[in-house]
Amino acid sequence: MLRFLRSLGQRSIETLATLGRASIIWFYSIWGLPRRGDFKLFTKQVHFIGVMSLVIIVLSAFSIGAVLSLQFYTQLVRFDAQEAVGLGVAMVLLRELGPVVTALLFAGRAGSAVTAEIGLMKTTEQLASMEMMGVDPLHRIVAPRLWAGFVSLPLLTAIFNVVAIWGAAMVAIEWLGVDDGTFWAGMQNVVDLKEDVGKGMLKTLVFALVITWIAVFQGYDTVPTAEGISESTTRTVVYSSVAILALDFLLTLVMYGDFA
Amino acid sequence: MRMRTIEISVGAFVLAGILALVFLAVRVSGINTTAQEGSYKLIARFNDIAGLTIRSKVSLAGVTIGRVVGIGVDSEYAEAIVTMQIRNSINNLPLDTGAKILTEGLLGGRYIGIFPGGDEEVLKDGDTITETQGAIVLENLIGDFITKQGSK
Numbered sequence: 001m002l003r004f005l006r007s008l009g010q011r012s013i014e015t016l017a018t019l020g021r022a023s024i025i026w027f028y029s030i031w032g033l034p035r036r037g038d039f040k041l042f043t044k045q046v047h048f049i050g051v052m053s054l055v056i057i058v059l060s061a062f063s064i065g066a067v068l069s070l071q072f073y074t075q076l077v078r079f080d081a082q083e084a085v086g087l088g089v090a091m092v093l094l095r096e097l098g099p100v101v102t103a104l105l106f107a108g109r110a111g112s113a114v115t116a117e118i119g120l121m122k123t124t125e126q127l128a129s130m131e132m133m134g135v136d137p138l139h140r141i142v143a144p145r146l147w148a149g150f151v152s153l154p155l156l157t158a159i160f161n162v163v164a165i166w167g168a169a170m171v172a173i174e175w176l177g178v179d180d181g182t183f184w185a186g187m188q189n190v191v192d193l194k195e196d197v198g199k200g201m202l203k204t205l206v207f208a209l210v211i212t213w214i215a216v217f218q219g220y221d222t223v224p225t226a227e228g229i230s231e232s233t234t235r236t237v238v239y240s241s242v243a244i245l246a247l248d249f250l251l252t253l254v255m256y257g258d259f260a
Numbered sequence: 261m262r263m264r265t266i267e268i269s270v271g272a273f274v275l276a277g278i279l280a281l282v283f284l285a286v287r288v289s290g291i292n293t294t295a296q297e298g299s300y301k302l303i304a305r306f307n308d309i310a311g312l313t314i315r316s317k318v319s320l321a322g323v324t325i326g327r328v329v330g331i332g333v334d335s336e337y338a339e340a341i342v343t344m345q346i347r348n349s350i351n352n353l354p355l356d357t358g359a360k361i362l363t364e365g366l367l368g369g370r371y372i373g374i375f376p377g378g379d380e381e382v383l384k385d386g387d388t389i390t391e392t393q394g395a396i397v398l399e400n401l402i403g404d405f406i407t408k409q410g411s412k
Contacts, residue, residue, distance in 0.1 A: 040263070047266045051273045090288055155277025162280040165288060184287070191289040201281075 022217040029143040029216070041144040049110040049145070050152030054159070056109055057102060061160040064101060065167030068092060073176050082172075083182035087190045089168040094196045095256070098161040100248050103207035106153050107240035111215035114145050115236040118219025119229040127220075142216050149212030150205075157204040199255050206247060211240045299326060299345040300385035304359045308394035309340040310370065312361055317371040318344045325350045328372065340394075344372065354379035358391035370395060 072088045118141060121127050127137045165187075172178040191197070215236045222232040309331065318326040330343035346353075356377030361370055377391065 043267055043270050044263075046270045046273065051269045054273065094284070094288070152273075155274060155280070158277050158280035158284060161288075162283050187288055193285055193289040197281075197284050197289050 018221070021221060022213065025138065025142065025217055025220055026146070026213050029138045029146055035139075038144065041140070042147055045144045045148030046152055049114070049148045050156060053106060053109045053152070053156060056105055057156050057160050058163050060101065060105060061163035062167040064097060065089065065093070065164030065169075066171045068097075068164070069168035069171040069176070073172060073178070082176070082178050083186050085172045085176075085178055086169070086183035086187040089172075090165055090187045090191050091196065093161050093164050093168075094191065094200045096248070096252075098157055098164065099200050099203040099207060100244060102157040102160045103153065103204065103211060103244045104241055106149075106156060106207075107211050107215070107244065108237055110149065110152070111211050111236045111240050112233045114149070114212075114215040115219040115222070115233045116229060118142070118145075118216060119222035119224075119232050122220065122222055123224040123226070123229060125224075142220065145216055146212045149215070150208045153208035153211070154201055154204045157201070161200070202255070203248065203251050206251060207244050210243050210247065214239050214243065298348045300348060300351075301329070302344050302346055302353075302383055302385075302387055302389060304342050304344065304372070304389040304392050305334070305337075305339045306342060306359075306361060306392050306394040307339055308397060309342060309361055310395035310397050312340075312342065312370040312372070312395070316369065318346065318374060319371055320350065320374045320376070325374070342372070351382065353383045355381040355383060355387075356391060357383060357389055358393070359389045360393045361395040363395075 068089045069085055072085045073082060076082055076084050076088070118127075121137075121141065127141065130137045130140065169180070169183060172183055173180045218232040218236045218239070222228045312328060312331065314328055314331060316328040317324045318328065326344050326346035328342055329345045330341075332341040332343075333339070334341055353374065354377045356379040358375040358377060360373045360375065362373045363370055375391075383389070
């Protein structure tokens with residue numbers, strides 16, 4: 001019994017300490033005024049995190065949009081309500097699938113890469129030597145990646161949504177023969193800028209914050225061995241995915257759960 | 261040179277993202293024009309609004325001319341007070357205009373239909389529509405029908 005209590009205590013203290021370290025790293029990286037040359041570092045990271053993720057985002061967006069369109073159509077055609085395909089696809093994408101799937105892909109593609117990169121830097125003692133040279137690794141390495149992720153994910157989500165809706169439109173209009181006027185009009189009648197587009201974007205911002213935070217911290221806090229890096233990379237993907245799904249439920253509850 | 265291509269691709273990426281947002285706003289959500297055009301408020305009291313909600317359509321001859329912006333209840337008279345926002349270009353509704361709560365299709369949402377009367381004076385901002393007819397509730401209708409059948 002005592003042993004159980006002790007291990008519980010140890011766990012709690014460890015968790016709290018990790019959370020504390022993570023917050024400190026995040027806080028110190030975000031704070032700090034931008035210096036000359038920072039923008040270049042930032043641009044490089046946006047290229048690495050955002051631009052390089054475009055291919056996977058566009059490809060999955062197109063297939064998800066097409067599949068959604070097909071599924072909605074086969075069900076709606078039973079009620080002779082094919083014109084609702086457009087609004088169904090748009091609603092699902094803008095509110096849920098767009099932000100969530102993009103965030104999951106982003107965590108797998110960019111989050112893991114960031115963790116591995118920073119983890120290797122730590123293992124090969126690049127971070128330590130930076131400190132020796134009087135360069136703050138938080139500022140030089142961590143901050144640009146945090147900001148780049150925070151900027152990239154919302155843009156990627158917007159692109160994801162557009163490509164997916166375009167894919168859905170293509171399948172519905174060109175292939176299944178839904179009238180294109182009703183497809184777009186049905187969508188525009190129901191979709192609201194603030195309620196659907198805006199809140200979806202708000203979700204993405206939260207996801208961006210969480211993913212970049214987890215990725216950077218896991219890299220920075222890695223055990224400096226080859227094994228350690230692989231463990232932290234895995235942890236980044238697992239933690240981010242779980243955090244995204246759990247947060248998505250909470251955010252949906254808060255934003256749309258107004259049943260009063 | 262390497263930095264240049266990176267910068268260009270990042271620029272293109274950011275531009276694509278912003279364009280995507282604009283597309284979402286314009287093409288997908290079709291920013292509604294009622295707000296930009298300016299509007300005025302009308303009030304109508306109904307005995308039953310069954311399922312009418314905020315943002316429901318207000319239509320004249322089948323054309324949407326406004327939205328419901330507020331729903332309240334007057335517990336003294338047991339009436340619903342519905343506030344509507346009507347486009348400014350529709351400024352010639354007569355004083356004896358009627359409002360009905362209708363249903364889109366068999367299972368569709370509720371909306372308010374406006375039926376202009378013949379009065380010379382027109383409704384202005386904040387005026388109340390007096391000629392109203394509440395929603396037809398299917399349950400009541402069926403109930404009435406059954407009682408009638410029973411009393412025969």
